[in-house]
Amino acid sequence: MAYPWHILKMFGSRRDLPSHLNICMIAAHFPALGRTGEHGFIWPLARGLSRSGHSVTVLSWGDPEIQKDLPSDGVEVHLLGEGRGLSIGEFPTLARRKFLNLHELRPFDVVHSLDSTALLLAEMKKQLRTAFAFDVEATQMSQIFSILGMSQETLPSLFSTGINVAYKFLTTFLGQDRKLLKYADGVFVTSPAQRLALERYYLYPEMKTHLVPYGIEIGDLSPREKSDELKKKLNLPDNGQVVVTVSDMNELEEMKSLLRAFERVAIKKPSARLLVVGNGPLFKSIEFEALSLALGSRVVFTGPIPSPLLSEYISLADVFVSLSARSSGFEPSLLEAMAQKKVIIGSEVSPISALVEDGEDGFLIRPADVSSLSDLILQVFNGELDHSAIGERARSKVTKLFDNERMVKQTLSAYRAAMHASGFFRGHETHQRRAAQIG
Numbered sequence: 553m554a555y556p557w558h559i560l561k562m563f564g565s566r567r568d569l570p571s572h573l574n575i576c577m578i579a580a581h582f583p584a585l586g587r588t589g590e591h592g593f594i595w596p597l598a599r600g601l602s603r604s605g606h607s608v609t610v611l612s613w614g615d616p617e618i619q620k621d622l623p624s625d626g627v628e629v630h631l632l633g634e635g636r637g638l639s640i641g642e643f644p645t646l647a648r649r650k651f652l653n654l655h656e657l658r659p660f661d662v663v664h665s666l667d668s669t670a671l672l673l674a675e676m677k678k679q680l681r682t683a684f685a686f687d688v689e690a691t692q693m694s695q696i697f698s699i700l701g702m703s704q705e706t707l708p709s710l711f712s713t714g715i716n717v718a719y720k721f722l723t724t725f726l727g728q729d730r731k732l733l734k735y736a737d738g739v740f741v742t743s744p745a746q747r748l749a750l751e752r753y754y755l756y757p758e759m760k761t762h763l764v765p766y767g768i769e770i771g772d773l774s775p776r777e778k779s780d781e782l783k784k785k786l787n788l789p790d791n792g793q794v795v796v797t798v799s800d801m802n803e804l805e806e807m808k809s810l811l812r813a814f815e816r817v818a819i820k821k822p823s824a825r826l827l828v829v830g831n832g833p834l835f836k837s838i839e840f841e842a843l844s845l846a847l848g849s850r851v852v853f854t855g856p857i858p859s860p861l862l863s864e865y866i867s868l869a870d871v872f873v874s875l876s877a878r879s880s881g882f883e884p885s886l887l888e889a890m891a892q893k894k895v896i897i898g899s900e901v902s903p904i905s906a907l908v909e910d911g912e913d914g915f916l917i918r919p920a921d922v923s924s925l926s927d928l929i930l931q932v933f934n935g936e937l938d939h940s941a942i943g944e945r946a947r948s949k950v951t952k953l954f955d956n957e958r959m960v961k962q963t964l965s966a967y968r969a970a971m972h973a974s975g976f977f978r979g980h981e982t983h984q985r986r987a988a989q990i991g
């Protein structure tokens with residue numbers, strides 16, 4: 553697509569970093585835009601940036617008909633495709649077309665892509681004269697974390713894991729990640745481990761990697777009382793203890809480990825229940841695994857639930873488990889469980905290991921370690937652990953770390969660093985030199 557000459561002429565030379573940014577956020581699945589089953593904390597960031605005086609536009613997949621019902625909070629939202637007989641595979645092309653139309657009217661300073669959708673646009677960055685920042689989720693690094701998480705502490709398993717990791721790295725890096733990192737002016741990570749992996753294995757410059765722990769609005773996550781009405785709806789015993797997990801059901805082995813661990817728990821605690829929140833392509837396989845273990849009604853599958861209701865389901869938990877290592881960012885539901893003072897058990901090879909201190913404000917295990925998982929759950933159920941103190945420390949850590957104002961400031965700093973790295977903008981030192989000359 554030929555780009556209008558007057559736009560190219562306008563941005564033909566380097567310009568100063570503006571104090572007011574025009575930001576475009578792009579993601580096929582943008583959390584908290586009112587869709588059933590989605591939950592996340594990127595929306596508070598978009599709203600916070602808007603409240604700070606910056607222009608924020610969101611491009612995401614969705615039904616344009618529900619767009620008018622979304623609470624904008626100053627954020628301009630464009631939902632593309634769904635409801636028009638199109639498939640989500642067409643979203644990158646739709647997003648590219650919409651972006652170019654908007655960019656012609658008012659050029660964007662920076663594009664923040666939460667997934668790899670903006671790669672088509674990043675290939676045009678020299679024409680667009682716009683900086684591009686990608687979340688680490690846009691790479692396929694999470695697939696490597698997933699393989700590491702399911703390895704056993706045996707020589708054959710470690711050998712097999714090494715081969716699988718090397719193969720996955722080569723295929724994902726050569727397939728897409730190398731091109732994406734080539735065009736990225738900055739990559740946002742949520743843990744030091746991700747930054748190290750990008751530098752050591754992907755050879756991505758550390759100076760272009762930005763540690764931005766996206767936050768959550770703790771005011772919306774105050775501890776909640778367990779809902780008797782919800783317990784009744786889910787047919788949970790009055791005296792039964794509950795394990796809750798949230799799953800997108802894209803990985804069978806992680807759920808198998810949890811189900812096998814819960815089988816051991818259920819033998820000693822017949823009134824205990826496992827609440828599985830979510831839906832996905834492997835739902836039938838996971839359900840079959842539960843039935844084959846003779847867990848029957850002791851495992852309750854809720855299916856997808858609206859995001860605003862997720863906190864009510866988490867409030868039912870005595871233990872919250874998230875073994876997923878595929879997400880290379882902090883898992884929102886796990887952070888919410890910590891904010892609700894729950895005892896959480898996470899994967900030691902996921903980014904949450906950079907936040908949780910094992911045994912102090914939660915527990916970290918290897919996802920394949922069924923024995924340790926079942927023992928931990930039983931210790932909580934038997935009162936052998938001070939779950940109240942652990943929950944208090946978990947909430948305290950989350951509220952201190954994930955402050956919305958701090959998150960906005962860190963993100964803006966990362967945006968400006970990415971803009972400067974793009975070569976299309978001059979840094980703030982330009983303003984300082986000019987002020988000195990005028991003085």
